[in-house]
Amino acid sequence: AQSVTQLDSQVPVFEEAPVELRCNYSSSVSVYLFWYVQYPNQGLQLLLKYLSGSTLVKGINGFEAEFNKSQTSFHLRKPSVHISDTAEYFCAVSDSRSGGYNKLIFGAGTRLAVHP
Amino acid sequence: SAVISQKPSRDICQRGTSLTIQCQVDSQVTMMFWYRQQPGQSLTLIATANQGSEATYESGFVIDKFPISRPNLTFSTLTVSNMSPEDSSIYLCSVDAGRGAYEQYFGPGTRLTVT
Numbered sequence: 001a002q003s004v005t006q007l008d009s010q011v012p013v014f015e016e017a018p019v020e021l022r023c024n025y026s027s028s029v030s031v032y033l034f035w036y037v038q039y040p041n042q043g044l045q046l047l048l049k050y051l052s053g054s055t056l057v058k059g060i061n062g063f064e065a066e067f068n069k070s071q072t073s074f075h076l077r078k079p080s081v082h083i084s085d086t087a088e089y090f091c092a093v094s095d096s097r098s099g100g101y102n103k104l105i106f107g108a109g110t111r112l113a114v115h116p
Numbered sequence: 117s118a119v120i121s122q123k124p125s126r127d128i129c130q131r132g133t134s135l136t137i138q139c140q141v142d143s144q145v146t147m148m149f150w151y152r153q154q155p156g157q158s159l160t161l162i163a164t165a166n167q168g169s170e171a172t173y174e175s176g177f178v179i180d181k182f183p184i185s186r187p188n189l190t191f192s193t194l195t196v197s198n199m200s201p202e203d204s205s206i207y208l209c210s211v212d213a214g215r216g217a218y219e220q221y222f223g224p225g226t227r228l229t230v231t
Contacts, residue, residue, distance in 0.1 A: 001155040032218045034219055036222075040128070041227075042224060042225070043120075043208055043222040043225050044208070044210075044222040044225050045222075048217050049218070049219055051218060080223070090158060090159070091191075094218050094219075100212075101183075102147075102151075102212055102218045102219075102220065103161065103164070104219075105161075105221055106158045106159045107158060108157070108158045109157075109158050
């Protein structure tokens with residue numbers, strides 16, 4: 001079964017600094033990867049996804065992620081964060097062999113705290 | 117993308133009672149999903165609901181505790197039965213984005229506190 005590991009439970013960072021949130025997944029023949037953001041008291045919003053093609057994926061709000069098959073990683077980056085980026089970030093994987101529908105498996109989440 | 121609403125947004129319930137959570141989508145979708153997010157934790161899939169068939173439950177979740185209905189392509193309910201404080205969580209529904217997309221769209225969640 002697929003699994004997702006988010007290596008950092010919390011990441012504190014100052015405003016306008018760069019940030020990287022790390023995500024590793026268990027190996028599979030075919031895998032689709034996602035990053036979701038959850039703002040306080042809200043549901044999950046899709047930031048970006050990797051299905052195939054270019055390994056560098058750009059998403060909303062200036063975020064990007066790089067798919068690295070050899071390292072089974074899908075790290076999320078932003079060159080300059082804002083206070084409004086403070087939220088919980090979830091990495092997720094969809095196993096394309098999961099029987100006809102897209103079952104998502106989530107990592108434990110990383111709390112990004114942006115300080116002024 | 118689909119717009120998903122959930123009712124209620126939050127509730128405080130007594131131990132031993134049941135709560136039914138509603139999930140409404142603004143378009144017809146094949147698959148709907150119910151997740152539990154315990155305090156400070158990640159999302160755990162409870163079950164998958166396909167219109168016209170019985171829900172498929174994940175390991176550790178049973179129909180008697182979490183009965184699900186899926187009467188049409190835009191609506192589903194999840195009932196949390198015989199609640200205990202351990203059921204205090206956020207319950208989220210989501211929908212499959214459709215063929216070729218693979219992601220899911222999420223509702224705002226229902227925050228349940230059991231006392």
